[in-house]
Amino acid sequence: MNVANSTILITGGTSGIGLELVKQLSQQGANLIVTGRSLDALHQTKRQFPNVQVFQSDVSKSKDIEQLYKDVTQQFPALNIIINNAGLMRLIDLQDTRLDSENIVREINTNLTGTIQMVHHFLPHLLKQKSAAIVNVSSAIAFMAYSSAPIYSASKAGVHAYTKALRLQLEGTNVNVFEVIPPGVNTNLQNDWVLQPNPGQMMDADKLVKEVVKGLSNDTLEIKPGPVKVIKLASRIAPDFIERNLGHREFEKFKQLSKQ
Numbered sequence: 001m002n003v004a005n006s007t008i009l010i011t012g013g014t015s016g017i018g019l020e021l022v023k024q025l026s027q028q029g030a031n032l033i034v035t036g037r038s039l040d041a042l043h044q045t046k047r048q049f050p051n052v053q054v055f056q057s058d059v060s061k062s063k064d065i066e067q068l069y070k071d072v073t074q075q076f077p078a079l080n081i082i083i084n085n086a087g088l089m090r091l092i093d094l095q096d097t098r099l100d101s102e103n104i105v106r107e108i109n110t111n112l113t114g115t116i117q118m119v120h121h122f123l124p125h126l127l128k129q130k131s132a133a134i135v136n137v138s139s140a141i142a143f144m145a146y147s148s149a150p151i152y153s154a155s156k157a158g159v160h161a162y163t164k165a166l167r168l169q170l171e172g173t174n175v176n177v178f179e180v181i182p183p184g185v186n187t188n189l190q191n192d193w194v195l196q197p198n199p200g201q202m203m204d205a206d207k208l209v210k211e212v213v214k215g216l217s218n219d220t221l222e223i224k225p226g227p228v229k230v231i232k233l234a235s236r237i238a239p240d241f242i243e244r245n246l247g248h249r250e251f252e253k254f255k256q257l258s259k260q
Helices: 016-027 040-048 062-074 107-124 150-169 206-217 226-237 237-260
Strands: 007-010 031-036 053-056 077-082 132-137 174-181
Touching: 007 016, 016 031, 016 206, 040 053, 053 062, 053 237, 062 107, 077 237, 107 174, 107 237, 132 150, 150 174, 174 206
Parallel strands: 007 031, 007 077, 031 053, 077 132, 132 174
Antiparallel strands: none
């Protein structure tokens, strides 16, 4: 993909990986459209990057996506890439009865349903472009059951499977389907966690996005940094060991901290 001459929509583009995508894709010369739930965060992003266009939109809400599609395609008919980056990750004890049914599926609605609905609405427009792409952000946790964040783990596994199916269906069209598979990344996703991850085991957002931009430019359909390749391989060879020793041992610490 020639990102320099592309018009790109980035969901969740006001912080973390999304904001770093805005920074690095701006440097490449792309025309950028940024969405987010917080109007204050959008205004701050606009001040930091005056050339980007911002729209307040929540990908977990169908009506927001419908309105976003109408507004963006009308105002920016050259749109040819969407990056489904908006995400939500929480540490959850599934035995916690304080979470109602609407709350428990928040990550599904944001990470998975939001991605599917964005593609559903924007795909007809993208198919009309000379060269187009859909970029879905999943996670290394898509390859393992991470018991501390069970809904997030399930939603990202869904994004991974959906992206592979979408790529197969769109073979022979002008729309390339990319999947970005990050490892743990130092972002604001973890700000409210009672159990903070070890920063030394996390990847910096700027390094991840550098690989993403390179992967898009080289048409690498699965963009996965080195640590992800190791996790993916290990999850095939010894899935029980990986799930218990990399993920589940943190769950007991989380339960103890949650009671304090």
